[in-house]
Amino acid sequence: MSRFIVERAFPGGLDLPTNETGDRLCRNIVRTNAEEGVTWVHSYVSLDRTRTYCVYDAPTPEAIREVARRNQLPVGSITEVSVLDPYFYLGIGHSGKASATPSRLRTPWLPFSYLAA
Helix, strand or coil, rough: CCEEEEEEECCCCCCCCCCCHHHHHHHHHHHHHHHHCCCCEEEECCCCEEEEEEEEEEEEHHHHCCCCCCCCCCEEEEEEEECHHHHHHHCEEECEEECCCCCECCCCCCCHHHHCC
């Protein structure tokens, strides 16, 4: 399964109520996504609520586009990504303490000089 960032634009602002209606809407989205093997991991919303950056696990970008169409959600861009964990380089765990188990780098290798630039 691949991981993707999906950027969406909501020119009039995202309106997702924090009540039973919003709960039902999110559950329907998750159910529809599952039909295509797509998992909505989480999303980031811009402060003006006009853009979202959603993290998905999915078999293909086409599967994400299909569930977006069925969920009536816009899709601006879909980018396949991997995780770059800064704690890998520091030799410490996410808690900030030294870890006996090293983190695994799950991103294409980049020379350290490139990252330091």
